[in-house]
Amino acid sequence: MDSAHLGDDLDHVLYTQEQIHARLEELGKEIWADYHDKEVLLVGVLKGAVLVMADLMRALPGTVTMDWMAVSSYGSGTKSSGVVRILKDLDTDISNRHVLIVEDIIDSGLTLNWIRSNLLSRNPASLEICTLLRKPEAAKVEIDCKYVGFEIPNEFVVGYGLDFDEKYRNLRDIGVLAPHMYS
Ligand SMILES: O=P(O)(O)OC[C@H]1O[C@H](OP(=O)(O)OP(=O)(O)O)[C@H](O)[C@@H]1O
C-alpha cells in the first residue's frame, strides 16, 4: 500500500521505502563486517520486524539463519503496557550462538529490555540488537543497541511492518499517524 492511498490517516511521511532500503543496505554492510567470520543467528520479533528481517537478511552477502519470537506488550493501543508475554518462543537453542536481535522499533525500550535479559539467560556466545527505528525521547530504559537505522521523534509511526491496531503494516513507507486516528 502506498501513502497516497491513505487519505488523511497519516500526518506526514517520515521515511520513504527508498530511504528505508538504502539504510538497511548500509546496516547490512556494517553487520557483515562484524559477523562475516561467525555464524550469526538473526532473531526477529514478530510481527513488526517481518519486513525489516526480509530486507536486512537479503542485504547480508553470506550465509545467515533466522528464528522468530513473538511477544506482546502493546495490545491494541499506542502505549506499551510494560507487561511482556511470550506468544511464541524460539525453535533454536541459542547457547553458544552469535545472536542478533532484529527489531522494527525501540520505543519505551521495555519490550527489548525484557527480551534481551530473557535471551541472555540462555547463554548465547554473543547478543546484539539491530533496530530500524529508535525514539530516544521515549526511553524508559536504556537499551544498548549496536545497529540503529534512524532515530525518530516521539510520535506514533506506522508502516513497513509497524501497526496501529494491526493495520498499516503493508504501507511501503513509514509515516506519522495523524492524531485524529487515535484520540
Ligand atoms: O520499546 P517498546 O515501547 O517496548 O515498543 C517496541 C515494541 O512494540 C512493538 O511491538 P508490539 O508489541 O506492538 O507487537 P507487534 O510487533 O506485533 O506490532 C514493536 O514491534 C516493538 O516490538
Ligand code: HPA
Ligand atoms: O510508534 C509506534 N508505532 C507502531 N508500533 C509501535 N510500537 C511501539 N512504538 C510504536
Ligand SMILES: [Mg+2]
Ligand atoms: Mg505493534
